[in-house]
Amino acid sequence: MKGKLYAVGVGPGEPSLLTIKALKVLEEARVVAVPKGKAEKGSLALSIIKDYIKDKEVLELVFPMTDNKEVLEEFWEKAAEKVGALLEKGEKVVFATLGDPSLYSTFSYLKSYLEKQGNSFSVEVIPGINSFSAAASLLQLSLVEGDQNLAVVSAPQNISRLKEVLKIFDTVVILKVNKYLEEIMKVLEEMGLEDKGYFVSRCGREDEYFSRDLKGLLEEKLDYLSMIIVRK
Amino acid sequence: MKGKLYAVGVGPGEPSLLTIKALKVLEEARVVAVPKGKAEKGSLALSIIKDYIKDKEVLELVFPMTDNKEVLEEFWEKAAEKVGALLEKGEKVVFATLGDPSLYSTFSYLKSYLEKQGNSFSVEVIPGINSFSAAASLLQLSLVEGDQNLAVVSAPQNISRLKEVLKIFDTVVILKVNKYLEEIMKVLEEMGLEDKGYFVSRCGREDEYFSRDLKGLLEEKLDYLSMIIVRK
Numbered sequence: 403m404k405g406k407l408y409a410v411g412v413g414p415g416e417p418s419l420l421t422i423k424a425l426k427v428l429e430e431a432r433v434v435a436v437p438k439g440k441a442e443k444g445s446l447a448l449s450i451i452k453d454y455i456k457d458k459e460v461l462e463l464v465f466p467m468t469d470n471k472e473v474l475e476e477f478w479e480k481a482a483e484k485v486g487a488l489l490e491k492g493e494k495v496v497f498a499t500l501g502d503p504s505l506y507s508t509f510s511y512l513k514s515y516l517e518k519q520g521n522s523f524s525v526e527v528i529p530g531i532n533s534f535s536a537a538a539s540l541l542q543l544s545l546v547e548g549d550q551n552l553a554v555v556s557a558p559q560n561i562s563r564l565k566e567v568l569k570i571f572d573t574v575v576i577l578k579v580n581k582y583l584e585e586i587m588k589v590l591e592e593m594g595l596e597d598k599g600y601f602v603s604r605c606g607r608e609d610e611y612f613s614r615d616l617k618g619l620l621e622e623k624l625d626y627l628s629m630i631i632v633r634k
Numbered sequence: 635m636k637g638k639l640y641a642v643g644v645g646p647g648e649p650s651l652l653t654i655k656a657l658k659v660l661e662e663a664r665v666v667a668v669p670k671g672k673a674e675k676g677s678l679a680l681s682i683i684k685d686y687i688k689d690k691e692v693l694e695l696v697f698p699m700t701d702n703k704e705v706l707e708e709f710w711e712k713a714a715e716k717v718g719a720l721l722e723k724g725e726k727v728v729f730a731t732l733g734d735p736s737l738y739s740t741f742s743y744l745k746s747y748l749e750k751q752g753n754s755f756s757v758e759v760i761p762g763i764n765s766f767s768a769a770a771s772l773l774q775l776s777l778v779e780g781d782q783n784l785a786v787v788s789a790p791q792n793i794s795r796l797k798e799v800l801k802i803f804d805t806v807v808i809l810k811v812n813k814y815l816e817e818i819m820k821v822l823e824e825m826g827l828e829d830k831g832y833f834v835s836r837c838g839r840e841d842e843y844f845s846r847d848l849k850g851l852l853e854e855k856l857d858y859l860s861m862i863i864v865r866k
Contacts, residue, residue, distance in 0.1 A: 411767075413653070421763065422657060423650035502763075504770030504777040505784070527771040529763045531653065531734075535643075538736030539759040545736040549791035549810075552737070553803070559781035563802065570795065571785070578781075 405489030405523045407513070408496040409503040411530015412450045415606030419531045420451070427528055428454050431496040435461040435485055437508050447498045461485070461495075465508055482515035489516070489523040502530040505554075506577075534575045534629065537602040541612060543633060545573050557582040564589045574632045580624040587616055595632060603628040637721030637755045639748070640728040641735040643762015644682045647838030651763045652683070659760055660686050663728040667693040667717055669740050679730045693717070693727075697740055714747035721748070721755040734762040737786075738809070766807045766861065769834040773844060775865060777805045789814040796821045806864045812856035819848055827864060835860040 408427050413419035420428075428434060434455050438445035441464050448460065463481040468474060488495050499507040504527070513525065534554060538545050546552045550572035557579045560567065564586065568574055579586060579601075590596045602612045603625045613619060616630070640659050645651035652660075660666060666687050670677035673696050680692065695713040700706060720727050731739040736759070745757065766786060770777050778784045782804035789811045792799065796818065800806055811818060811833075822828045834844045835857045845851060848862070 416655070418655035418658065419653050419761065421645070421651050421653050423648070425654060426650065502767045502770075504767055504775060506778055506780070507776070510776035510779055525774055527774050529651065529767040529771040531761045531763065532767060535734045535736055535761040535764065538734075539761040542757055542759050543736060544739070544742035546738055546786070547742055548738070549788040551785065551787040551792055553783065553785050554778070555783040556781040560783055567802065570799065 403492035405492050406494045407485070407489060407516070407523050407525050408494065409507070409509040409525070409527045410496055410498050411502040411507075411528060412447050412498050412500060413531035413606065414501055414533045414536040415446075415450060415604070415610070417450050417453060419536065419606060420454070421528065421530070424528045424530065425454060427496055428498070431455070431458060431494060433459045433461055433488055433493060433495050435463055435495055435497045437463050437465050437499065439465065439467045447500050450500075451498055463512075478511055478515045479519075482512060482519050485512065486516050486519050486521040489521050499530070502532040503527050504529065505532050533605055533627075534631065537600075537605045537612070537629060537631060540602065540605055540610065541600055541631070543600065543631065545575075545631070545633070557586065561585050565593065568593055568595065568632060568634075572634050576630045576632070578626065578628070579630045580626055580628050583616065583619060583624065586630060587620070590616075590632065595634065598632050598634055600631045600633070601628065602631065637724050638726045639717070639721060639745070639755050639757050640726065641739070641741040641757070641759045642728055642730050643734040643739075643760060644679050644730050644732060645763040645838065646733055646765045646768040647678075647682060647836070647842070649682050649685060651768065651838060652686070653760065653762070656760045656762065657686060659728055660730070663687070663690060663726060665691045665693055665720055665725060665727050667695055667727055667729045669695050669697050669731065671697065671699045679732050682732075683730055695744075710743055710747045711751075714744060714751050717744065718748050718751050718753040721753050731762070734764040735759050736761070737764050765837055765859075766863065769832075769837045769844070769861060769863060772834065772837055772842065773832055773863070775832065775863065777807075777863070777865070789818065793817050797825065800825055800827065800864060800866075804866050808862045808864070810858065810860075811862045812858055812860050815848065815851060815856065818862060819852070822848075822864065827866065830864050830866055832863045832865065833860065834863065
């Protein structure tokens, strides 16, 4: 009997933004695995679904936020061993991931480590509401219309070619902006786009925050889960 | 008493991919408005939600697929008049739109025509699962990881700069590919990416179809709702 691994996107934060299908998969699960960044802290994905899975066994998997590949690899191997042990018993395991499993999720790593460790299992992926769609809903902003085009980029890797991207695309979603606000502002000013930006932080959570005054944020300490949407 | 207009994303096709929040808003509605392309044909959005809204008044709004702006404008004005009349009575009207309301939805047009006609109403937008997240789930494909970046472009407007976009982005979702398959294939071959494409059509519907053999599709008549995902 082969085990089955579900990747369930739980959306950006509001529990009611789970899909009906995601809820059904969670309700039918015995074990729900959730990622978290620190052993001593809670899991964001778990906080979203906790009311839906009161009777379930929860498996918390720690994936520290570090660039040290050796450390990360060790944590990944440990996580895959735990999940793999359940799959080998023929269990269904649901991995709950923030947003959508295909966009910046840790699910692809978990899956590849499970495969590397020689586990045999089937997979089903349930999509979720991603953070920029939730942000656009909050702002009542249409991201793209007709034949327009959209770019989703991460600030750390794309700050040097942001201008190039902004030239080609009608709308650019810049993720992980917390340390790059000043540089982004500079590019927007150079391109006459300084009034086209929307800052959104922790969208879908109780402390969600948005602002069109990017300059006013320069002195603030910004959250890691912050984005800027530039809508030309 | 001011009316309220809800934009509800109903996802790509599978009724269970509606969010819990979208379902709640639909259940509480008296009138549900849906877009459709031809007066004599059914509405795709309606076909997704029909089992959830059996007791509701359905307002079908025709938006023909034409590039003739005058014709379109006439249909838009008519649609806005119908919705506006309900809003002016203080009603709540739910506009159900395919996918996500912020991505290529007709909702932004409806809203702007309603505003032009001087209606006063409040707005709430409920995000939905977009077509490329659903396609990625179907393919069990991770679109972007870590600090990678994603482009979503429409084939008709971007075919000439597809190479440029493919150079910058890790993953490119090309929408409306039905008439551009040959040109896209040519670019992929020139860039050595001919085995990196995934074709997906009518994702989330009963007749959904996907293929990695893009060449094999060159002789086929392709659906308007087709996309190619290029994952480098």
